[in-house]
Amino acid sequence: MSFYSREELAEFGFKHVGENVLISKKSSIYNPGNIELGSNVRIDDFCVLSAGAGGIKIGNYIHIAVYSSIIGAGQVTLSDYCNISSRVAVYSSNDDYSGEFMTNPMVPSEYTGVSHANVFIGPHAIIGSGSVLLPGITIETGVAIGALSLVAKDCEAFTIYAGSPLKKIKDRKRNLLEMEKKLNASLFLKSGG
Numbered sequence: 001m002s003f004y005s006r007e008e009l010a011e012f013g014f015k016h017v018g019e020n021v022l023i024s025k026k027s028s029i030y031n032p033g034n035i036e037l038g039s040n041v042r043i044d045d046f047c048v049l050s051a052g053a054g055g056i057k058i059g060n061y062i063h064i065a066v067y068s069s070i071i072g073a074g075q076v077t078l079s080d081y082c083n084i085s086s087r088v089a090v091y092s093s094n095d096d097y098s099g100e101f102m103t104n105p106m107v108p109s110e111y112t113g114v115s116h117a118n119v120f121i122g123p124h125a126i127i128g129s130g131s132v133l134l135p136g137i138t139i140e141t142g143v144a145i146g147a148l149s150l151v152a153k154d155c156e157a158f159t160i161y162a163g164s165p166l167k168k169i170k171d172r173k174r175n176l177l178e179m180e181k182k183l184n185a186s187l188f189l190k191s192g193g
């Protein structure tokens with residue numbers, strides 16, 4: 001996989017770029033001025049980030065795997081340590097499917113009923129391969145979403161969900177919070193703090 005250099009990333013015009021950001025040269029980035037990238041971020045081949053007015057905020061220690069997309073006018077937030085598996089689609093905008101309006105972005109907006117709502121993915125969340133996240137949802141800290149799930153409702157912290165419709169499977173362990181503390185302590189020591 002070939003990644004953009006630090007200099008090439010600067011030419012994109014991102015709102016912010018942290019340290020150790022690896023973005024595949026085979027990804028597609030739209031409206032980079034509305035995209036913030038934390039540190040230790042990797043975005044793999046064939047991913048699409050299309051930021052609308054609300055922007056995309058990507059925290060620290062984030063991985064977005066191949067063929068995933070983040071699209072829409074609402075704000076999308078990926079909090080620290082979350083993971084987006086392959087072929088995940090995150091939408092912060094949605095067409096009206098009722099038939100009351102026309103659909104698709106090539107139709108003038110006065111004839112469409114597109115809605116926009118923010119999407120928040122909390123720290124330590126993991127979104128399984130092939131899942132679809134719809135506008136207006138909050139995925140709280142430590143949530144795990146099973147592969148091929150349709151997420152159209154908020155998800156409670158440290159819970160495992162799966163399916164379409166989405167169902168709570170069981171609680172998720174919190175051991176990863178202790179591991180985060182150890183990682184942060186080791187980074188503090190390495191920095192000479």
